[in-house]
Amino acid sequence: MTQPVEAAPISVPGVAKTDHLGDHGYVRIEGLRKEFDGFVAVDDVSLSIRQGEIFALLGASGCGKSTLLRMLAGFERPTAGTMSIDGQPMDGLPPFQRPTNMMFQSYALFPHMTVEQNVAFGLQQEKLAKAEVARRVEEMLTLVQMSKLAKRKPHQLSGGQQQRVALARSLAKGPKLLLLDEPMGALDKKLRSQMQLELANIIEKQGVTCVMVTHDQEEAMTMAHRIAIMDAGRIRQVGSPDEVYEQPNSRFTAGFIGSVNLLEGKIGEDETDHITIIAxxxxxxxxxxxGVSGYEGQEVALALRPEKIRISRDEPAQPHNKIKGTIEDIAYFGSHSVYHVTLPSGKKLLVNAINDRRWASEHFTWNDEAWLSWGENEGVVLSS
Structure with missing residues (x-):
């Protein structure tokens, strides 16, 4: 399988570059590689994860994120590379000797055990005293607000309650690293949205370092302190949610996170305080x-988010960055509408507009002509 060619970002003064491998990582991954019969699932990944951080591996199915998580847990052995947690090398250690615990997408609760028995199971395997097991179980059930349901069995619980029990069981042994595999995957959309912040708050209260795998952008943006975007076994960008959204480093990451308009062109004027793109x-x-670190005539694209574009009936007074188009489609989402606007060139742009009136149709409707405009610093310049 050929590896994707990553479009190099245009360097912008004042914008720091992301360092995947810091100097003081609590969890350090260096040069990690995993092959299955010649197929490279994880390709030379290096990451540094801070203590107490919720770190998300975000990517489409088959990108390698779950394989990376399983290597951290010890369920898969790397073909090459090293891993360490709190300075302790993980190389060759089986899962039961690692200071990690994993919460699976299916929760994997024991159906014949009660809630408290499920939480106690791992502690009992450690041969802890009964009093210590009972204390720790009560502490965890209080943390996840499940004390009143301690005598129930999994089939008597809702999906959200089962998730809390699975989390309590994962935290009970006090792991240095908590691993979450698609933690919201078994929940419906409304419950998933409710549980995202609740789950993140519980993890933060415990102060445990967490690595989570998800393909859900909203989940990663809501829960994680930092996100690593993966594609074809590689890390394409690492940053906080606002960094990867507002300052993507390539066309791939710009298009993967949220919606984006890519306006193609070449650099015209190339000055220290501004450039123009002939588009x-x-x-x-x-x-x-x-200014950027490009050169005149270089092929670039301006990545412009739909919410950065203003839509109006009258021509804006600004001298630059405006064009008239025709509204071809409208997607109504209640709080906002997305307008699909066709330009004279045939290019279609997406525009998000807040519905601040009682009826969205009072703004625009199908086949209306409208002016689109955006500020001089609203987009991100990417090389082709």
Missing amino acids: PDINGSIYVGH
């Missing part, structure tokens, strides 16, 4: 209010 998509030029 056939808008039959004109785009003004960018800062």
Whole structure:
């Protein structure tokens, strides 16, 4: 399988580059690689994860994120590379000797055991005193607000309650590293949204370091302190939720997180305080209010988020970055609407607009002409 070619980001003054491997990582992964019969599932991954951090591995199915998680847990042996937790090498250690615990997507609760028995199981395997087991179980059930349901069995619980029990069992032994495999995957959308912040708050209260795997962007953006975007076994970008959204380092990450408009063109003027992009998509030029490390004639794209574009009936007074188009489609989402606007060049742009009136149709409707505009620093310049 060929590896994707990553578009290099245009360097912007004042914007720090992301370092995947810091100097003081609590969890350190260096040069990790995993092959299955010649197929490279994880390709030379290096990461540094801070103590107490909730770190998300985000990517589509088959990108390698679950394989990376399983190697941290000890369920898969790396083909190459090293891992350490709190300075302790994990190389060759079986799962039961690692200071980790994993919460699976299916929760994997024992159906014949009660809630408290499920939470106590791992502690009993450690041969702890009964009094210590009871104390720890009560502490965990109080933490996840399940004390009143301690005598129930899993089939008597809702999906959200089962998730809390699985989390309590995972935290009971006090792991240094908690591993979450698609933690919300078994829940319906409404319950999943409710549980995201609740789960994150419980983990933060315990102060445990957490690595979670998900393909759900909203889940990663809501729960994680930092996100690593994976594709074809590689880390494409690491950063806080706002960093990966507002400052993507490539076309791939710009398109993977949320919705984005990519306006193609070439650098025209190349000055220290601004550049222009000659863009056939808008039959004109785009003004960018800062310099970049590119050069005149370089092929680039401006990544412009739909919510950064303003839509109006009247022509904006600004001299740059405006164009008139026709509304072809409208997607109504209650709080906001997404307008699909076709430009004279044939290029379609997505525009998000808040519905601040009682009826969204009072703004625009199908086939209306509308002016689109955006600020000089609203987009991100990416090389092709």
